[in-house]
Amino acid sequence: MINCEYLKPVDLQEALKFASQFADRARFAAGCTNILPDIHTGKLRDCVLIDISDLKELTGINREDDFISLGSATTVAELLNSEIIRNEAPVLWEAASRFADPVVRNRATVGGNLAYGSPASDMSVPLLVLDATVLVQSMEKGIREIPLRNFFVGPGKTVLSPSEVILRIKFEPLSDFKFYYTKFGKRNAMAISIASLAVGIKLGKAIEEARIALGALAPIPLRALRTEEFLTGKPVQTEILEKASEILLSEINPISDIRGSKEYRLELTRALFLRAVNNILSLK
Amino acid sequence: MATYSDCLKGEGTFMFNVVSKKTPRLDAEAKVKGLEKFASDIALPGMLYAVVLRSPYPHAEILRIDTSEAEAMGAVCLTPDDVPDVLYNERGVSIPAKTYRDRRVLPRKARHYGEAIAAVAAESEELAWKALKALKVEYKVLPPVLDPIKAIEPESAQLYERVFFGEEEIAIKNNIACEREITVGDADKAIASSDFVVEEEYELPRVYHFQLETKSAVCNPEPDGSLTIWCTTQSIHNVRILIGSIFGIPLSKVNVKKIPVGGSFGSSIQMNSIIPICAALALKAHRPVKLVSSREEDMYDHCKYPSRIRLRVGVNKDMSIQGVEAEVLVDIGAHQIQAYPLLGSMAGWLVSLYKWKNIKYRSRAIYTNKVPACAMQGYGNPQMNFAVESHVDLICEKCGFDPIEFRLKNHVGIGDEFWGQGPTVRSIIKSCGLEESLKTGSELINWKERGHPINKTGRYRRGIGLARGFHTSSAGAPGPAEVIDYSGATVKVNEDGSVDVLTAVMDLGGGTWDAIAKIVAEVLGLPLEKVSLSPVDTRTTVYDVCTHASRGVFAGGGAAYKAAQEVKRKILEVSSVFLQEHPENLELVFDPKRNDAVIRPKGVPFKSMTLGEVARNAMVTGLGSIAATVSFRQKTCPPSFVTNFVEVEVDTFTGIVKLLRAVCIADCGTPINPDGVKGQLIGSLARYGGYALCEETEYSEQGRLKCEGFITDNKIFTTEEMPFLNNIVVHFTNTYEPTGPLGAKGIGEAAGNSVASAIANAVYNAIGIRFTRLPITPEKVLEALRGKEA
Structure with a gap:
C-alpha cells in the first residue's frame, strides 16, 4: 500500500522540524521529477514529502565575493536563464542546456539532482569539475559544509542524513581554466547519460592544473584524481594524453545495463576524454 | 498520359482548383489550441473510471480471483467469469474464413507480462486503483517461452492447445501459430545454375508504435438498450461488428462514434484490448465507463513484428536475377492479431520488389510469451525491404554491379503485377515514378561522388546510401480476396449550396x-471552405473497412469521389429545370470571380446559377435535397513508389551514426495535400531513423520489457537526431494514377518502408561494414569497427 503524505512548511526552520519529526519517512521534495515516478512505480511506498520548492533560503543565484552561490531549489531552467551562470560558469550552463528537455528543466532542481544520488546525475559532473561545496543543514547536525567530491557514497546514496537538506551549492568560477562538457545518451535530448564527462584545464607552458569529472561511469559521479595528478605539470603531447586516458580508465568502474555495456562505456570514456581535451586546446 | 502537374496547369484531363494545392489543415486550429476532443477527453455525467489488473507473470494460469474486498469498496469488478465465453480475433480486416481466433475479453491464462486479466470500475480513479489493489489473484505460474527458436522445440511450454481458424478448431503444435509457403517456378534449380549466389540473414527488432494517444475508450449504455462507444480506433465499423458479436447485441444497437485519433501507426487496426473490457464493465455497471491506458500499459499492449529473414539470390553476369529463396520467421508474441495475412503480405512485398523469375518463399509465425505484435506502418514491408534492399547492395558489391543500374534493370514496374496485400490481392501497375526517382535522387544527393569505403579514413567517415520501396494503396483487387476492402460516403448539398x-x-x-474534403470540393467546383466533414458514427455511415494499408485517400477518398460524381450528376439534373437546358448540355465549374460553384450551359458563362441558387430553388420548388450515398470497392491496389537517399557520418571513435542529409522522393500520383505528403515523408524519416539507429524493446529473461514499459529507456528520434530541415529534400515524381481519385495513390506507409535500408546502405558506404541487424547502435558500430581492425 502506498502511504505518502505531503507537508508544506512556511519556512526553513519548519521544514527542518518536520524532517526531524518524521525522521526516516521524511523526503524533501522540490521538482519531484524523480520522487513522483518513484511513488508511481512503488519504489517509494511510505514517505512524508516536505515541499521546499519555494523556501527563500534555497533559491537565487548570487555572486558572493569569489564564489557563485546557488540555492538548492534553483531549477535547471533558472540556471540556463542566468547571466551569471552563462558568463562565469559556462561548463555548468552547457550541462544545463543538455539536461533532459525544457519541460523537465522547468521543474528539476540542482539540489534535487544531487540529493537523489544517481550515478548518472547530470548536475554533479559540471559541479564536481568546478570543485563545488554543498552547504547542508538539519536540526541534529546544524549546518555543515561538504565538498561535493565527498558527497556521493553509492548508487542512490549520499552522505546526507534523512533529515538533512541541501541549502546551497557554491563554487569558484575559475576564470583561468578552460572547460569542456560532453554527455552521451541513447539520443541527444531527453535521455539518461550512458557516459558524461567534464574536463577543466589551466594551461600555462604546460598543464598547470587539470580537473576531470565523470558521470554514469562508476557507482557514483566522481573526480578522476589520479589522472588529474598525472597531468599536472605535464606538457600537452599525444603520448601524455594517451597515458592519461589509460589512467582514467583505471579510475572508473562502469556497469553493463540497458543503456550500454561496460566495454562500450570504457571505449566511450577514452573517446570523450580525448575529444574534451582537444576541444579545450583548440579554445582560445 | 496526363500527369498531375498537367492538371495543375490546366493541361490535363482536369484543371485542379483545390486538389494538389497547399491548404491549411482543417483541424489545425482545434489541435493547436488543445480544443480537439479525443476519446480520453470524453466525460459523461455519472461516469465510472476503470483500471485494469495486468499479469505480473509472462505465463500463468489464473486459478481464482477474489473480488469481495474490492466490491465491498463499491467497485464494479470484471473477471474472466464475467465476460462472454467467446474466442475472437480483434482485427476484422480479413475474411472470417481466413482469420485465426485465440483471444477472450479476459483470458483464463495470462500469456504475456502485462496482459489484462481483470478490471474494476469505480466512482473515482483513486477508488478504482484502491479496489484494484484489493483484488486477490491465485496464479499457477508456468514456464515462459520467450525465444522463437526455442519455442518450436518439443520440450518448450505450449501457449495454446487449440485455436479457431475460421469456424474450424485446430491444434497448435510447437507454438507454430501459422505458416505460409509460396512457390513460383523452380528457385533451387535456377539459383544453382546462376553465375553468382548471394546469401545472408537479416534481423529486425521489436519496436513499439509510440503513437501519441494511448488507447482509450468510453462506453455508455443508453436507455434504449444500445451501447455508445467513443474509442481509439482506425475502424469504427469493425469495432461495432466485434462488440456486437462478442456481446450478442444487434449492430443497430451498437454505435461507435467517429472521433479524432492521436496517432496510431497501425496499432488500432484491431479493436484495442481495452475496448471490450470497457464495454463489459459498462454493461455490468449499467453506467458509462471510461478506461484510459497509461503509457506503460500501452507499451505492454502492442508492438511491431520482430522478424528474421534469410535470403538466397541467384544472379547472372548480365545483372539478371534468376531466383530467390526466402525464409521468414516472425515472433508474434502472445496472440495472433494478423500473423496469417502478414506472412502473405511479406511474400507480396518480396515478389513485388524485383523480377525474381523463380521464387521459393517459406514463412512461419511463432507464439511467444511476449506483447502481441501487430501491423505497424508498413505491415512487414520495412522488414522485407531492409532485407531485400540490403541484399541488393550486397549483390552489387560482390558482383561489381552499379546499384542504380541493377535496380533499374530488375524492378517491378508498369505492366507488371503487384501484390498489394498477399497473394489474393493483385493488380497490374499503371503508374510508376521509380525511374524518375532514381535519376532525380542520385543528382540531388550527388550519388556519383559517394566514393568507396576502402578509400575513407579518419575519425569521421561519410557515406551515401540508397534504397527504394513502395507500399500498396488499399487492398483493392478485381475480385473477392482474403482481405475485405470497400468504403463508402454520403455527400449532400445543403440549402445554401455548401456541402456535408x-x-x-x-x-x-x-x-x-x-x-x-478536397476531393469532394474539386469534383463539385467548390472552394474548400464550403465542404465540411460531418461528425458521424456507425449509425449514420455506410461501412468502411479501416484506415490501414495506405487506403484512406485512395479507397476512402475514392468512395467520396464516386459519391460526389453522383451528386454532380443530380445537380445538373435539377439545374436543368431552372436553366431550361438539357442536363448533358450543362457543366458544373468553379468560378474564381464568385468563389463558388456555378452551373451553366457549356461555354455560355453569362447564363449561370451558383450551386447555392440551385439548392435554394430546389427547396422552394419542392424538388428536394440533392444527395447521394455510395458503397464502393477499389478494384486495384496501385503501389506508391518511394525512394530514399541519405548521407550519414560515422564517428569511428564513439560509433555514433549521424544523419546529415536526406532526399525523399515520392510517387503518390496526385499529392492531394502536398504539405501532408511532405509531412509523411519527413515524419517517416524520423520514425525509421529511430528503427535503423536506436529503437528496440528488448525482453529480460523474466519475460518483462527491459525498459519496464517506460519511455526512459525506449528512445525514438527527436528533432535533435534529424538532419537540419534545409538538408532534407522532398520531391514528388510527376505521375497520375488512372484508377485513383483525381490521380491519387496512398503515401502513409510507402513513406517509411525504405528509410532504414537506405541508412544501413549509407553506413556501409562510410565504413565498409554491412549491418544485417537493426538497430545500428553506436555500441554495435564500435564493436564491428574493432572486429574489423582485429
Whole structure:
C-alpha cells in the first residue's frame, strides 16, 4: 500500500522540524521529477514529502565575493536563464542546456539532482569539475559544509542524513581554466547519460592544473584524481594524453545495463576524454 | 498520359482548383489550441473510471480471483467469469474464413507480462486503483517461452492447445501459430545454375508504435438498450461488428462514434484490448465507463513484428536475377492479431520488389510469451525491404554491379503485377515514378561522388546510401480476396449550396479527412471552405473497412469521389429545370470571380446559377435535397513508389551514426495535400531513423520489457537526431494514377518502408561494414569497427 503524505512548511526552520519529526519517512521534495515516478512505480511506498520548492533560503543565484552561490531549489531552467551562470560558469550552463528537455528543466532542481544520488546525475559532473561545496543543514547536525567530491557514497546514496537538506551549492568560477562538457545518451535530448564527462584545464607552458569529472561511469559521479595528478605539470603531447586516458580508465568502474555495456562505456570514456581535451586546446 | 502537374496547369484531363494545392489543415486550429476532443477527453455525467489488473507473470494460469474486498469498496469488478465465453480475433480486416481466433475479453491464462486479466470500475480513479489493489489473484505460474527458436522445440511450454481458424478448431503444435509457403517456378534449380549466389540473414527488432494517444475508450449504455462507444480506433465499423458479436447485441444497437485519433501507426487496426473490457464493465455497471491506458500499459499492449529473414539470390553476369529463396520467421508474441495475412503480405512485398523469375518463399509465425505484435506502418514491408534492399547492395558489391543500374534493370514496374496485400490481392501497375526517382535522387544527393569505403579514413567517415520501396494503396483487387476492402460516403448539398460529407473513414493524423474534403470540393467546383466533414458514427455511415494499408485517400477518398460524381450528376439534373437546358448540355465549374460553384450551359458563362441558387430553388420548388450515398470497392491496389537517399557520418571513435542529409522522393500520383505528403515523408524519416539507429524493446529473461514499459529507456528520434530541415529534400515524381481519385495513390506507409535500408546502405558506404541487424547502435558500430581492425 502506498502511504505518502505531503507537508508544506512556511519556512526553513519548519521544514527542518518536520524532517526531524518524521525522521526516516521524511523526503524533501522540490521538482519531484524523480520522487513522483518513484511513488508511481512503488519504489517509494511510505514517505512524508516536505515541499521546499519555494523556501527563500534555497533559491537565487548570487555572486558572493569569489564564489557563485546557488540555492538548492534553483531549477535547471533558472540556471540556463542566468547571466551569471552563462558568463562565469559556462561548463555548468552547457550541462544545463543538455539536461533532459525544457519541460523537465522547468521543474528539476540542482539540489534535487544531487540529493537523489544517481550515478548518472547530470548536475554533479559540471559541479564536481568546478570543485563545488554543498552547504547542508538539519536540526541534529546544524549546518555543515561538504565538498561535493565527498558527497556521493553509492548508487542512490549520499552522505546526507534523512533529515538533512541541501541549502546551497557554491563554487569558484575559475576564470583561468578552460572547460569542456560532453554527455552521451541513447539520443541527444531527453535521455539518461550512458557516459558524461567534464574536463577543466589551466594551461600555462604546460598543464598547470587539470580537473576531470565523470558521470554514469562508476557507482557514483566522481573526480578522476589520479589522472588529474598525472597531468599536472605535464606538457600537452599525444603520448601524455594517451597515458592519461589509460589512467582514467583505471579510475572508473562502469556497469553493463540497458543503456550500454561496460566495454562500450570504457571505449566511450577514452573517446570523450580525448575529444574534451582537444576541444579545450583548440579554445582560445 | 496526363500527369498531375498537367492538371495543375490546366493541361490535363482536369484543371485542379483545390486538389494538389497547399491548404491549411482543417483541424489545425482545434489541435493547436488543445480544443480537439479525443476519446480520453470524453466525460459523461455519472461516469465510472476503470483500471485494469495486468499479469505480473509472462505465463500463468489464473486459478481464482477474489473480488469481495474490492466490491465491498463499491467497485464494479470484471473477471474472466464475467465476460462472454467467446474466442475472437480483434482485427476484422480479413475474411472470417481466413482469420485465426485465440483471444477472450479476459483470458483464463495470462500469456504475456502485462496482459489484462481483470478490471474494476469505480466512482473515482483513486477508488478504482484502491479496489484494484484489493483484488486477490491465485496464479499457477508456468514456464515462459520467450525465444522463437526455442519455442518450436518439443520440450518448450505450449501457449495454446487449440485455436479457431475460421469456424474450424485446430491444434497448435510447437507454438507454430501459422505458416505460409509460396512457390513460383523452380528457385533451387535456377539459383544453382546462376553465375553468382548471394546469401545472408537479416534481423529486425521489436519496436513499439509510440503513437501519441494511448488507447482509450468510453462506453455508455443508453436507455434504449444500445451501447455508445467513443474509442481509439482506425475502424469504427469493425469495432461495432466485434462488440456486437462478442456481446450478442444487434449492430443497430451498437454505435461507435467517429472521433479524432492521436496517432496510431497501425496499432488500432484491431479493436484495442481495452475496448471490450470497457464495454463489459459498462454493461455490468449499467453506467458509462471510461478506461484510459497509461503509457506503460500501452507499451505492454502492442508492438511491431520482430522478424528474421534469410535470403538466397541467384544472379547472372548480365545483372539478371534468376531466383530467390526466402525464409521468414516472425515472433508474434502472445496472440495472433494478423500473423496469417502478414506472412502473405511479406511474400507480396518480396515478389513485388524485383523480377525474381523463380521464387521459393517459406514463412512461419511463432507464439511467444511476449506483447502481441501487430501491423505497424508498413505491415512487414520495412522488414522485407531492409532485407531485400540490403541484399541488393550486397549483390552489387560482390558482383561489381552499379546499384542504380541493377535496380533499374530488375524492378517491378508498369505492366507488371503487384501484390498489394498477399497473394489474393493483385493488380497490374499503371503508374510508376521509380525511374524518375532514381535519376532525380542520385543528382540531388550527388550519388556519383559517394566514393568507396576502402578509400575513407579518419575519425569521421561519410557515406551515401540508397534504397527504394513502395507500399500498396488499399487492398483493392478485381475480385473477392482474403482481405475485405470497400468504403463508402454520403455527400449532400445543403440549402445554401455548401456541402456535408459523411464518411466512416478515420484520419490517423495524416490529413485523410482534408483529402476527402478536397476531393469532394474539386469534383463539385467548390472552394474548400464550403465542404465540411460531418461528425458521424456507425449509425449514420455506410461501412468502411479501416484506415490501414495506405487506403484512406485512395479507397476512402475514392468512395467520396464516386459519391460526389453522383451528386454532380443530380445537380445538373435539377439545374436543368431552372436553366431550361438539357442536363448533358450543362457543366458544373468553379468560378474564381464568385468563389463558388456555378452551373451553366457549356461555354455560355453569362447564363449561370451558383450551386447555392440551385439548392435554394430546389427547396422552394419542392424538388428536394440533392444527395447521394455510395458503397464502393477499389478494384486495384496501385503501389506508391518511394525512394530514399541519405548521407550519414560515422564517428569511428564513439560509433555514433549521424544523419546529415536526406532526399525523399515520392510517387503518390496526385499529392492531394502536398504539405501532408511532405509531412509523411519527413515524419517517416524520423520514425525509421529511430528503427535503423536506436529503437528496440528488448525482453529480460523474466519475460518483462527491459525498459519496464517506460519511455526512459525506449528512445525514438527527436528533432535533435534529424538532419537540419534545409538538408532534407522532398520531391514528388510527376505521375497520375488512372484508377485513383483525381490521380491519387496512398503515401502513409510507402513513406517509411525504405528509410532504414537506405541508412544501413549509407553506413556501409562510410565504413565498409554491412549491418544485417537493426538497430545500428553506436555500441554495435564500435564493436564491428574493432572486429574489423582485429
